[in-house]
Amino acid sequence: QADKGVPLWQLGVDGKWPYLHYIVFPGNVGSVDAILEVVTRWSLPPKTNLKDMLLDASKNGYAIGAFNVYDLEGIRAVVDTAEKCRSPAILQIHPTVLKHAGRTLVDACLSAARSAAVPIAVLMDHASTEETQLSMCYGMDAVLADNSSLLFEANVEETSWECHLAHEHGMFVEGELGRISGNEDGIAVEERLAALTNPNQAVEFVQRTGVDFLAVCVGNVHGKYGHLGPKIDLDLLRSIRECVPDHVPLVLHGASGLDPELLQSCIAAGVAKFNVNTELRQAYVDHLSAFCTGDLLVALSG
Secondary structure, eight states: OOBTTBOEEEOOTTSSOTTOOEEEOOOSSSOTTHHHHHHHHHHSOOOOOHHHHHHHHHHHTOOEEEEEOOSHHHHHHHHHHHHHHTOOEEEEEOHHHHHHHTHHHHHHHHHHHHHOSSOEEEEEEEEOHHHHHHHHHTTOSEEEEOOTTSOHHHHHHHHHHHHHHHHHTTOEEEEEESBOOEEETTEEEOGGGOBOOOHHHHHHHHHHHOOSEEEEOSSOOBSOOOTTOOOOOHHHHHHHHHHSOTTSOEEEOOOTTOOHHHHHHHHHTTEEEEEEOHHHHHHHHHHHHHHOOSOHHHHHHO
16 A cells, blocks of 8 residues: 555556556545645655754754755765765755756756755755745755845844745745855855844844744855954854754854864854855866866867
8 A cells, every 4th residue: 555545556567558667546445635645745755854954963063064056066076975974965056056057956956865865955045035935936945044134123024934934835944143244156245244143132033033043153254264264253153052042053154164173163162054165166166177278168078
């Protein structure tokens, strides 16, 4: 049986319909929705529970890397490495990339995630309300509802609404409090506009919005760090972790450029998810530069 009251017949390859492997039909004891439930469960793989992944990371003192991808090569690099290391991972798509690649890239991420040998989640990065709705239609696991450019009350209002929409569709929501400076995929924030996360506001923000995890600003930046290097305020990070309820994991954006020791310190201070974008893009460009000298088309066709 495929389910209670739903008999399942398996057909042989030598039968009349060699490409039809099973016949499923409702029996006499199944509910009226039994066949619908079976077809839905079989045709739509269950979403990856990113909240459980991050809670386990937070509980056991490790963090999960979230990597922005732009094409199939990037997806394969992340998933293959995660499987090799037997580690969970997160595939992230930035709105500017989504505009270029469309649903094809999302479907590729979801397919790779669902068939991976380790837990892989797919997250819509830095999304507006419109992009949050789009990510719901595409079946993504989670979304970063980024309203950090707004004043506190407006951030709470917009993020609360996006949480309501996403949770109705079984998606998890990452909120962002504090303004992270730097540049990511063409979106720049000047250093003078950046603002560190206030621990007391973080508690209020989490309570009022219902976000599942929280991205904080503790001196981290998008893109490359300056010549003085990263200046992460670990004391502030610990304070935020002490104030924010344990069921809300913390997220660190701008992990590109952090040395392993500093990243481990951030994890020890409470980070359960860290984002990497710039380092992957730079490695991609460096590889092309090294092996594709001269005319790129000639190199690719060779």
